Amino acid sequence: MEAATGTGCSARKLAACVIGGIVLGASVLALHIAGPVSVPSLPPLDAVRRRLRRRRRRPVRVYMDGCFDMMHYGHCNALRQARALGDELIVGVISDEEIKANKGPPVTPLHERMIMVRAVKWVDDIIPDAPYAITEEFMNKLFDEYNIDYIIHGDDPCLLPDGTDAYALAKKAGRYKQIKRTEGVSTTDIVGRMLLCVRERSSDAHNHSSLQRQFSSGHGQKVDDGGSGSGTRVSHFLPTSRRIVQFSNSRGPGPDSRIVYIDGAFDLFHAGHVEILRLARELGDFLLVGIHTDQTISSTRGRHRPIMNLHERSLSVLACRYVDEVIIGAPWDVSKDMITTFHISLVVHGTIAENMDYAKDDSNPYAVPMAMGIYHRLESPLDITTSTIIRRIVANHEAYQKRNEKKEASEKKYYEGKSFVNGE
Numbered sequence: 001m002e003a004a005t006g007t008g009c010s011a012r013k014l015a016a017c018v019i020g021g022i023v024l025g026a027s028v029l030a031l032h033i034a035g036p037v038s039v040p041s042l043p044p045l046d047a048v049r050r051r052l053r054r055r056r057r058r059p060v061r062v063y064m065d066g067c068f069d070m071m072h073y074g075h076c077n078a079l080r081q082a083r084a085l086g087d088e089l090i091v092g093v094i095s096d097e098e099i100k101a102n103k104g105p106p107v108t109p110l111h112e113r114m115i116m117v118r119a120v121k122w123v124d125d126i127i128p129d130a131p132y133a134i135t136e137e138f139m140n141k142l143f144d145e146y147n148i149d150y151i152i153h154g155d156d157p158c159l160l161p162d163g164t165d166a167y168a169l170a171k172k173a174g175r176y177k178q179i180k181r182t183e184g185v186s187t188t189d190i191v192g193r194m195l196l197c198v199r200e201r202s203s204d205a206h207n208h209s210s211l212q213r214q215f216s217s218g219h220g221q222k223v224d225d226g227g228s229g230s231g232t233r234v235s236h237f238l239p240t241s242r243r244i245v246q247f248s249n250s251r252g253p254g255p256d257s258r259i260v261y262i263d264g265a266f267d268l269f270h271a272g273h274v275e276i277l278r279l280a281r282e283l284g285d286f287l288l289v290g291i292h293t294d295q296t297i298s299s300t301r302g303r304h305r306p307i308m309n310l311h312e313r314s315l316s317v318l319a320c321r322y323v324d325e326v327i328i329g330a331p332w333d334v335s336k337d338m339i340t341t342f343h344i345s346l347v348v349h350g351t352i353a354e355n356m357d358y359a360k361d362d363s364n365p366y367a368v369p370m371a372m373g374i375y376h377r378l379e380s381p382l383d384i385t386t387s388t389i390i391r392r393i394v395a396n397h398e399a400y401q402k403r404n405e406k407k408e409a410s411e412k413k414y415y416e417g418k419s420f421v422n423g424e
Contacts, residue, residue, distance in 0.1 A: 060085075062177070063142055064152040065092030065130045067099050069106045070190055070268065070389065071116040073247075073312055074182035076319035080246065081179040082152040083122035090146055091123050092130025102132045102161060107191065107392050112271040112384070119274045121321035133166050139173065154181040184238060185312065190268070193307050194393045239311035247318040249325065253286040253343070261344045263290030263330050264353065265297045265386070267306040269316035272384030276350040279378050281322040288342060289323050290330025300332075300355055307386070333365045336372075345374065352380035354387060 064082040068075050083089040093114055099106045106113075110128065117126055127146070131138050134151065142148040151170040155178055158166040170176040253259055262280045266273055266289075281287040291314050297306045306313065314328045331338065334347055347369035369375040 058147075059087035060149050061088045061090060061147050062086035062150045062152050063090050063092065063146070063148040065094060065127075065134075067094050067103065067106060067187070068113045068117050069099065069108055070187050070270075071108075071113065071316075072185050072187070072190060072269070072308070073315035073319065074185040076120055076122075076247070076316065077182040077243075078154055078179060079117075079120050080122045080319075083124075085150065085152060085177055085179070088124040089122055090125050090127060090148065091117050092127045093117055094132050095129040098130075098132040105396060107187075107389065108270070115271040115274055116269075119278070119320050119322065121319060133160055134170050136169055139169050139175075143175070148175075150175050150177045152177050152179060154179055156181045190307065191393060194390055195397070243315065244311075244318070247315050249318075249323075251324070253324070257286045257343075258284035258345045259286045259288055259343055260284035260346045260348060261288045261290065261334070261339075261342065262348050262350075263292065263327075263334070265292050265301070265306055266313050266317050267297065267308055267386045268389045269308075269313065269320075270384055270386070270389055272350075272352060272380065272382040272388075273317075274320060274322070275381040276352075276378060277317075277320055277322045279381065280348050281324075283346060283348065283376070286324045287322060288325050288327065288344065289317050290327045290334075291317060292332065293329045296332050305386075307390075333363070333367075334369050336368050339369065339372070339374075344369075346376055347374055348376045348378050350378050350380040352383055352385060354385050 062082055062085050064079065066075065066078075079089065079091065093110065096106055096110050108116075114126060114128055117123055139151070142151070151167065153167050153176070160166050165171070167176055260280050260283050262277065264273075277287065277289070291310065294306055294310050308316070310329060314326055317323055317326050327342075338344070339347075347366060349366065364370070366375050
């Protein structure tokens with residue numbers, strides 16, 4: 001019985017093998033008769049992974065707003081830090097009306113402030129006429145229309161006239177990030193320096209050291225109330241090599257680059273400066289900017305200049321997207337040796353400047369490039385100088401004095417309660 005069962009199993013296995021062989025042979029024969037069949041090829045694994053990464057990760061877009069009135073290196077450093085928190089930085093420039101309602105009259109109008117913000121090399125796009133307060137409606141517009149991921153602000157408080165936090169809604173939504181405030185400068189501080197200039201000039205006080213020397217020698221938290229009862233903080237910016245590196249460009253000129261050179265004080269860096277730098281950059285491949293020393297400026301424009309010291313002015317120029325490199329403390333005269341050393345192809349100067357009598361002097365600083373035929377005079381697009389900005393302050397002296405007194409009180413409170421914030 002057992003032998004019969006074993007024989008039956010063997011027969012069934014043999015039959016299955018025969019049938020399987022017939023089916024396989026028929027399939028092979030059919031494929032041979034029909035010809036080759038195309039099988040869709042799969043993409044390489046690396047290509048699939050890249051495609052998935054692109055779908056999964058879109059650029060992180062961050063938003064930062066501000067008045068950017070009398071834009072300075074502190075504003076630029078804030079924008080640099082904000083850009084580091086994302087892939088694209090969108091900047092809201094607050095309208096003149098909103099600034100006037102919340103802080104007092106702006107020194108520079110909206111169109112000039114937009115020129116300044118657009119020129120900062122870390123800015124990807126701007127939103128003009130942004131509101132001072134982040135309302136729920138505007139916040140949703142940022143998220144839905146502009147695809148903003150995070151709203152950025154410094155660690156200093158930004159309060160509305162009613163005392164509430166201007167960024168409360170963004171914080172509540174979990175879409176707020178904070179950066180470190182840049183020490184040593186603010187628009188309030190700069191306006192205060194100019195008001196101090198005006199008071200010192202009018203009083204004609206004896207034994208007053210030059211403001212320029214006070215600024216350049218870093219007189220810490222020095223305060224001068226000029227008899228007005230309102231303290232004015234003199235510059236206490238502490239320059240570091242790291243900050244200069246953060247603002248600098250890593251690229252140098254190529255061996256065949258056309259290097260354009262322009263020099264000046266670039267004090268109270270303004271829209272007029274930006275526009276002449278833009279035109280100068282268009283004349284070559286590499287724009288080298290010479291920034292004169294505090295002592296040079298004082299000797300040519302008076303002891304109350306410059307308002308901003310050499311390092312402050314250098315950072316403002318370095319932040320400009322049209323500038324490739326700066327000479328910190330450039331000589332007054334453009335010499336043959338300097339032209340050779342930096343391989344300068346063209347020396348340019350604008351038609352609007354503080355000192356336009358240089359050509360009449362015996363010591364014309366551009367005599368050498370003129371003789372070499374590499375000097376070019378550029379038509380300045382805007383009729384703005386550092387004196388223009390100062391005149392705006394003087395013309396509206398009382399309004400800015402009141403604005404500063406209010407702002408100085410809040411800044412004093414910030415400095416007194418300040419704690420360390422980790423940041424760049």
